[in-house]
Amino acid sequence: MNFNIGWHVLYVKSRWEKKVYESLKEISLESFLPQIKTVRQWSDRKKLVLMPLFPSYVFVNINTSLEFHKATSVYGACAFIRFGKDYAVVPEKEINQIKLLVGDSNIMDIEVDAQKLKVGEKKKIMYAPLNGMECEILNINNINKIVVRIESLQQCITAVVPPYYFESLEPSLH
Numbered sequence: 001m002n003f004n005i006g007w008h009v010l011y012v013k014s015r016w017e018k019k020v021y022e023s024l025k026e027i028s029l030e031s032f033l034p035q036i037k038t039v040r041q042w043s044d045r046k047k048l049v050l051m052p053l054f055p056s057y058v059f060v061n062i063n064t065s066l067e068f069h070k071a072t073s074v075y076g077a078c079a080f081i082r083f084g085k086d087y088a089v090v091p092e093k094e095i096n097q098i099k100l101l102v103g104d105s106n107i108m109d110i111e112v113d114a115q116k117l118k119v120g121e122k123k124k125i126m127y128a129p130l131n132g133m134e135c136e137i138l139n140i141n142n143i144n145k146i147v148v149r150i151e152s153l154q155q156c157i158t159a160v161v162p163p164y165y166f167e168s169l170e171p172s173l174h
Helices: 017-026 067-074 091-104
Strands: 006-012 035-041 046-051 058-060 075-079 108-113 120-125 133-142 141-148 157-161 166-168
Touching: 006 017, 006 067, 006 091, 017 058, 058 067, 067 075, 091 141, 091 157
Parallel strands: none
Antiparallel strands: 006 058, 006 075, 035 046, 108 157, 120 133, 120 166, 133 141, 141 157
16 A cells, blocks of 8 residues: 555544544544534524534544554544545644644634635635635625635635735735
8 A cells, every 4th residue: 555654634434523532532543533613503692613524534644554554443444535546644734734723713704615716815814823824815795704724635724804804925016
């Protein structure tokens, strides 16, 4: 079997992300399940719940073929994601960006979009904890939204961010 060392994307049964994540931790595999807070409406109440940012995906840091097999043996795990013949490997930098994005309480309305979005204005976030993250801006209904491309997953994360977070990456014409 030919695989690269690093963060792999484990596809899991629908709604099994948290169970698989906990099972991976129990067998001492470094894993990451990005979750977002969202409001769910029931007939009698509203509740703030944690939902996976990427449904059916859990990230696993694989260093050996043994770890690769241990991860897929967890109940609820289906297979590692591939693009063509190659396993999807997410660079450490992108994992850290996702961790910062889901960990910032000032960022609201996080969405994931698998389609490629039109290229907008490029910005660099200059406010901690997202300091240094490069993104694209979408102006939707006068709300500043950022788009962070996760190339290794062929996905985009969209979030509302306060405008004072940004610095332009494009040279000024002044």
